[in-house]
Amino acid sequence: MQDLKVLLDGVKGDTGTAAVLGAAACGVVGVLLLLRTVSRGREVERKIQRARSRRTEVLQRADQAVLRYRQTHSTADSASILALPLAELREKLQTGSLSPEDVLYTYMEQTLAVNAKLNCCTEIIMESFDQLKTIGSNKDGLLYGVPISLKENISYKNYTSTCGMVKNLDKPAQKDSVLVEVLKKQGAIPFAKTNVPQALLSYDCSNPIYGETKNPCNPKKSPGGSSGGEGALITAGGSVLGLGTDIGGSVRIPASFCGICGFKPTAGRLSSLGVNSSLQGQKSVLTTPGPMARDVDSLALFMQAVLCDHMFELDPTVPPLPFNMQTYKSSRPLRIGYYDNDGYSQPSPSMARAVREVKALLEDAGHTLVPYLPLKLDHTMTELLLRGLFADGGVTLLEQVKGGPMVPGFALQILPYRIPNWIKKFLSLLIKPVSSRVAGFLSAVCGVGSPQNVWKNQAAVAEYTNETISYWRKINIDVLLCPMIGPAYWPRYAGKSSTPLSYSMIYNLLNFSAGTVTVSTVTEEDEEELKHFKGIYQDFQDRLFKEAVTGGVGLPVSVQCVSLPWQDEMCLRLMKEVEELVRSRK
Ligand SMILES: CCCCCCCC/C=C\CCCCCCCC(=O)NCC(=O)O
Numbered sequence: 001m002q003d004l005k006v007l008l009d010g011v012k013g014d015t016g017t018a019a020v021l022g023a024a025a026c027g028v029v030g031v032l033l034l035l036r037t038v039s040r041g042r043e044v045e046r047k048i049q050r051a052r053s054r055r056t057e058v059l060q061r062a063d064q065a066v067l068r069y070r071q072t073h074s075t076a077d078s079a080s081i082l083a084l085p086l087a088e089l090r091e092k093l094q095t096g097s098l099s100p101e102d103v104l105y106t107y108m109e110q111t112l113a114v115n116a117k118l119n120c121c122t123e124i125i126m127e128s129f130d131q132l133k134t135i136g137s138n139k140d141g142l143l144y145g146v147p148i149s150l151k152e153n154i155s156y157k158n159y160t161s162t163c164g165m166v167k168n169l170d171k172p173a174q175k176d177s178v179l180v181e182v183l184k185k186q187g188a189i190p191f192a193k194t195n196v197p198q199a200l201l202s203y204d205c206s207n208p209i210y211g212e213t214k215n216p217c218n219p220k221k222s223p224g225g226s227s228g229g230e231g232a233l234i235t236a237g238g239s240v241l242g243l244g245t246d247i248g249g250s251v252r253i254p255a256s257f258c259g260i261c262g263f264k265p266t267a268g269r270l271s272s273l274g275v276n277s278s279l280q281g282q283k284s285v286l287t288t289p290g291p292m293a294r295d296v297d298s299l300a301l302f303m304q305a306v307l308c309d310h311m312f313e314l315d316p317t318v319p320p321l322p323f324n325m326q327t328y329k330s331s332r333p334l335r336i337g338y339y340d341n342d343g344y345s346q347p348s349p350s351m352a353r354a355v356r357e358v359k360a361l362l363e364d365a366g367h368t369l370v371p372y373l374p375l376k377l378d379h380t381m382t383e384l385l386l387r388g389l390f391a392d393g394g395v396t397l398l399e400q401v402k403g404g405p406m407v408p409g410f411a412l413q414i415l416p417y418r419i420p421n422w423i424k425k426f427l428s429l430l431i432k433p434v435s436s437r438v439a440g441f442l443s444a445v446c447g448v449g450s451p452q453n454v455w456k457n458q459a460a461v462a463e464y465t466n467e468t469i470s471y472w473r474k475i476n477i478d479v480l481l482c483p484m485i486g487p488a489y490w491p492r493y494a495g496k497s498s499t500p501l502s503y504s505m506i507y508n509l510l511n512f513s514a515g516t517v518t519v520s521t522v523t524e525e526d527e528e529e530l531k532h533f534k535g536i537y538q539d540f541q542d543r544l545f546k547e548a549v550t551g552g553v554g555l556p557v558s559v560q561c562v563s564l565p566w567q568d569e570m571c572l573r574l575m576k577e578v579e580e581l582v583r584s585r586k
Pocket residue numbers: 200201202203225226245246247248249250251277278287288381382385386437438441498499501541
């Protein structure tokens with residue numbers, strides 16, 4: 001200390017030396033910071049490598065387990081097991097004509113093969129093999145012996161839910177999520193976890209840890225997201241039932257992009273304890289777990305299985321409403337609202353055609369179809385939905401992804417949250433004459449500014465919900481038929497193209513029940529019509545959407561069915577009817 005004082009005294013008045021010392025100090029600090037960044041980068045890289053090696057190792061172990069099983073057991077007919085719809089599979093398991101062992105090993109084998117092609121799994125749950133030893137005690141369960149895949153963010157004890165973010169690596173769940181516990185009690189065997197996009201806030205499916213998942217219908221296309229791993233795995237036959245989550249369409253969009261069925265129940269109907277998200281605590285737009293499968297009966301069976309006393313006991317915040325089979329099975333003619341264009345995002349030709357065709361089928365079947373249009377979508381999408389979702393101006397999301405690598409396109413996706421609000425507001429004014437929609441987006445992602453405004457936003461959402469319910473009452477409709485985003489995008493377009501989310505996310509904002517059923521495929525005529533697509537606003541969002549869905553001939557096309565909150569069975573009923581009508585037309 002004394003030496004330092006002498007040194008400083010020595011340089012006092014000598015400004016040249018002081019400047020040199022100052023510069024040297026800055027240099028040292030700079031080098032230290034650089035070293036810290038490099039070392040953190042290396043640590044991140046090591047973490048990612050560890051996770052990938054662990055996955056490779058677990059895939060190999062699962063592969064060997066399947067091999068051993070095949071060598072020691074007379075081979076069950078895999079193809080016929082994989083072809084069974086869930087209802088039949090379940091019956092054969094319950095009557096004992098199929099064993100849970102044969103079914104699990106068959107699905108495991110298929111999953112490993114599918115994953116090698118599509119990169120859809122993040123984990124194989126090795127405990128699924130152990131579960132076979134005790135499964136007999138769940139023989140009465142509605143899902144006895146049924147293998148089920150889980151989206152990566154659903155907690156399973158000792159497995160990490162990264163939500164596609166490096167910072168969450170190496171934090172294994174302390175316990176099973178409530179849904180996993182309930183599923184196990186019902187005899188289901190969770191056996192794989194599936195891939196998601198970075199931070200879950202995208203309808204693409206790529207993250208820096210596990211990479212990009214491919215669409216089984218066209219590997220060059222995205223499977224959708226965020227439950228994209230589920231969409232790909234189920235479509236390719238690796239799973240007969242899966243569990244995803246949906247805050248903006250993350251169950252419905254991958255179901256639509258891959259060609260299966262997906263159901264987003266009313267948020268609150270199923271327990272969310274142990275279901276991870278990147279915007280925990282955000283209440284304006286609600287997230288919910290929801291099932292995905294090849295047919296609607298499987299979705300209904302899932303709901304019936306988990307809406308049980310065990311779930312109501314484990315999570316008393318869930319209303320004790322068992323599945324209403326009477327509503328699901330009812331054949332009472334319905335009054336069905338419909339729209340093929342929401343007036344905010346022009347649908348692709350196949351999206352609109354699918355609604356028109358299903359409308360005609362429903363009319364022929366004796367239902368009454370009533371024109372419908374979502375209220376004030378322009379204002380609602382930006383001022384209620386986006387401003388509510390990012391009430392904090394995106395701070396939470398930025399914190400989540402800080403310091404980690406980003407998948408291509410993600411940096412651009414989160415750029416608006418990095419730009420200071422005064423610049424965004426200025427840009428919003430500049431852009432307004434060109435696209436009021438994009439201007440609204442820039443203004444909305446500035447957030448709400450104060451806690452008081454959070455409450456105002458939530459009150460406005462409640463008011464909008466009430467207005468919408470009154471509108472349903474006024475035109476006296478039971479359910480709604482409308483488009484679902486599709487066909488599958490080229491990878492990385494989802495991060496740039498947000499406006500089509502008006503078709504899915506509006507029902508998260510309203511917290512209505514909504515599900516998708518695949519009803520058609522893109523035709524040459526659809527593709528030809530797409531060439532003349534201009535869009536409603538004719539802005540860059542419209543141009544991006546057009547680019548994203550080109551090259552879709554032969555890809556699946558879905559429609560969406562919607563019902564009022566807590567009328568989940570009614571929504572499933574319409575989905576089932578749509579599925580049957582479309583099947584009987586073929
Ligand atoms: C240019 C105008 C844009 C208007 C409004 C767009 C609103 C969307 C904005 C942000 C992107 C949010 C993407 C959400 C995708 C689905 C994610 C999802 O459902 N995740 C499930 C989960 O988190 O559990």
